């Protein structure tokens with residue numbers, strides 16, 4: 001099939017473009033490059049041997065999105081494009097609501113106009129909020145506690161209403177936990193702009209000498225080693241989950257939700273130790289104040305994706321760190337290297 005991937009030059013997007021091409025699909029990418037570099041697609045083409053078509057398009061420009069559908073016979077869409085920093089969303093809610101919601105509404109209107117109604121949407125575990133017991137299960141009541149998470153939740157509601165109103169829509173909502181790692185080639189990976197918000201890219205920059213030490217946000221949580229537990233998932237496993245979800249909805253109308261996670265919690269200090277093993281030396285850190293908004297622990301109940309998609313994670317945290325380190329070591333300044 002010919003798949004349109006929005007946000008396809010980003011971290012998860014580029015790994016998914018590669019997985020789609022390896023599964024035999026043609027890929028068209030649109031991205032506004034606000035948080036990523038087109039170099040990632042050049043590297044993906046090296047790895048797959050097949051160039052993806054790229055259009056520098058911002059989803060808030062509906063006419064430009066329509067022109068891409070007019071030019072290419074698209075069969076399905078994987079939708080990643082969106083702003084995704086929790087802290088930034090608290091400071092800039094209007095930018096997040098405009099970009100994430102208007103961008104998605106434009107995409108859906110154009111898809112409908114061109115009779116394209118197969119969609120895989122990049123959602124997030126952050127929609128579960130802080131009131132749900134762990135492990136998180138798809139049927140739980142969701143309720144995000146930050147503007148970024150609320151845009152994901154509201155897009156899920158829009159897609160649920162669309163599917164309920166028109167049974168021609170085939171929609172998968174994928175709730176990611178904590179994506180880390182990189183393609184084993186070390187040629188594509190996570191390239192955050194500025195100071196990384198997330199744990200593993202920050203650790204990787206300590207390891208490569210760009211940061212002095214890791215600040216561990218809180219060491220007094222009610223967890224085995226006092227640091228927060230999260231469900232880390234290798235980005236290559238995550239990309240394969242998108243291929244599996246796309247195949248599933250290709251033949252089934254309706255709206256489906258799946259957690260994409262390992263079903264296990266790993267602590268901050270365990271991840272730091274694992275990364276040190278990959279580097280071959282322990283990495284410097286300091287235990288600091290808790291970060292506002294962090295939950296002590298959450299992880300996925302991953303049984304639905306296994307049952308429905310025959311998909312589950314295959315890589316360990318050690319493998320995630322080894323692959324992340326190979327990318328960072330070979331590309332100390334990311335795609336600018």
Ligand code: WQD
Nearest residue numbers: 084086124126197198199202215216217228230268291294
């Ligand atoms: C993980 C743990 C931190 C950095 C976020 C978003 C979520 C999703 C994934 C988009 C926490 C600790 C971190 C550091 C630290 N993104 N930490 N020092 O917060 O679980 O999830 O990213 O969908 O929406 O909320 O991931 O990597 O930021 O933090 O101690 O320098 O690492 O306190 O316990 P998080 P994270």
